[in-house]
Amino acid sequence: MISRAEAEALDRADPLAPLRQRVVIANPSRLYLDGNSLGRLPVATRVRLQQVIDAEWGEGLVESWAQWIDLDKRLGDKLACHFLGAAAGEVLVSDSTTVNLYKLVGAAVASGKTVLVTDGDNFPTDRYVLQGWAQQLGVTLNVFASHPVYGPQAAEVATALRHVPHGTALVCLSHVSYRSGALADMAAINAVVHQAGGWVLWDLCHAVGAVPIALHATGTELAVGCTYKYLNGGPGAPAFLYVRRDLQETLRSPIWGWFGQRDQFAFGAQYQPAPGVQRFATGTPPVVAMAAIEPGLDLLLEAGLERLRHKSIALTALLIALYDAWLAPYGFTLGTPREPQRRGSHVALRHPEAYRISRALLRAGVVVDFREPDTLRCGLAPLYTRFVDVWEAMDRLRTLMATQAYTAFSPTRARVT
Ligand SMILES: Cc1ncc(COP(=O)(O)O)c(C=O)c1O
Incomplete structure (x- = not known):
């Protein structure tokens, strides 16, 4: 499986990488894979x-x-x-x-x-x-x-x-x-x-x-x-x-x-x-x-819609590859088409405990959405999401599956999921 260093190398080669500075990233260690209920704030806004x-x-x-x-x-x-x-x-x-x-x-x-x-x-x-x-x-x-x-x-x-x-x-x-x-x-x-x-x-x-x-x-x-x-x-x-x-x-x-x-x-x-x-x-x-x-x-428009789509496909493909390697063994199933031309820019990971996992992920600094009844929705906005963000988020997810840290969270739904 791709290493963290290889994910970082993909970011260095990414022509869109400089545009990340043009949106507000208040807390870089918080990985924002919201899927996608709210895009980030552009600095120019x-x-x-x-x-x-x-x-x-x-x-x-x-x-x-x-x-x-x-x-x-x-x-x-x-x-x-x-x-x-x-x-x-x-x-x-x-x-x-x-x-x-x-x-x-x-x-x-x-x-x-x-x-x-x-x-x-x-x-x-x-x-x-x-x-x-x-x-x-x-x-x-x-x-x-x-x-x-x-x-x-x-x-x-x-x-x-x-x-x-x-x-x-x-x-x-x-x-x-x-x-x-x-x-x-x-x-x-x-x-x-x-x-x-x-x-x-x-x-x-x-x-x-x-x-x-x-x-x-x-x-x-x-x-x-x-x-x-x-x-x-x-x-x-x-x-x-x-x-x-x-x-x-x-x-x-x-x-x-x-x-x-x-x-x-x-x-x-x-x-x-x-x-x-x-x-x-x-x-x-x-x-x-x-x-x-x-x-x-x-x-x-400055990023270019074709370049954005190209990167979006690469990001979602990376997430799916990490799911195959790391998450499928923990009972996840893929809720998104594998064919790049048949999906948008978010990936659905399904698991019977998806709600509690989404709360545990939030605590671990990874923002995703939960969608009833069993979906973690991971949005990969290509304008500002890095390959290493995807790698790191999935790494944190596999850790909390391995430790079962999510079992400490309540299954009662929050007002906003
Ligand atoms: C596909 C889709 N349609 C409609 C809506 C609702 O739009 P609004 O709340 O802006 O009326 C949403 C909101 O997330 C949506 O995802």
Whole structure:
């Protein structure tokens, strides 16, 4: 098995290594393999926030709205053109992922997509939003079982659509599974859905900034995603939504807010949706939180998305190799696809005692997530995770398995896992 010195040699050869200094690492001995609920803080974000607070809010006051008013579209364009394989004018930064899902599903249902389809392992908020719409409007919700490691497959989607009337399906899936890390085949799944005359709504939360995304090339109709994971936008940072250009004028948001109104400052009597993707805006955006997104995007672009993906694959492969050598003998199983092209940037290690192990790991200075019922989710953000971090974290994990140190921890779940 690879030695610590060999892992350090990989870091010395890593072209992205210098960028680690551009994020805040307050405690270098604490290994941050959170998977990925919250990306690290870029140093430039501190500077940007100071400027927003002191100069733009403190001094400029309400006049600063002249520069804030189009921030949602400007950041949306940057995401569209550089991260999502879409075009300017198709992406808006707004609200949370949950609210964006609510708006896009509601708009699709109102335009005739009355059979909602998802997989039972999709992220809870996606399933709940779909359940909510199904109940409120009496439309059908079909939930199909997907493979626990490989995630939803095109063949499963085809089966789920077999009895759905042509042209009525809205299929809502995650590009990267929040639990297993499986990377769905967007092109193959879209092809199946399009053959049935349906639309696809992709949840890109665990994908954006971590894997290549080609919304146009795959003909995707709708998408949502967050900015606080691999994009390093900060806790609760606003999310984004994508609506393919040719659909924008025919769709209406179910939330008729004044930021989505044509000629907003005319304060007209009747709601008239704004042209383009702007109609999916709701109310006053959280400007400070939104301004915090851009430095993270710029840092990733400086790193280069291809180089990030290349390193992410190498990091996850290293973790899987260490799992094979050190952890499988302790009763762990791998909950993530072995094929690099079929996984995102986190690895799921499954064990019946995963919860207590996650608490023991935290005590040992290794931050991972626990996901019910039995998963340790190890996120390997390639911007700042070193090969030696992966080596050291897995070494600490095998030590606490050997000593059974985790048995001293309570199985009662903390409020946040
Ligand atoms: C795949 C996925 N979708 C949706 C969400 C929820 O997003 P939000 O809480 O920003 O609405 C998350 C949160 O972690 C997620 O991982």
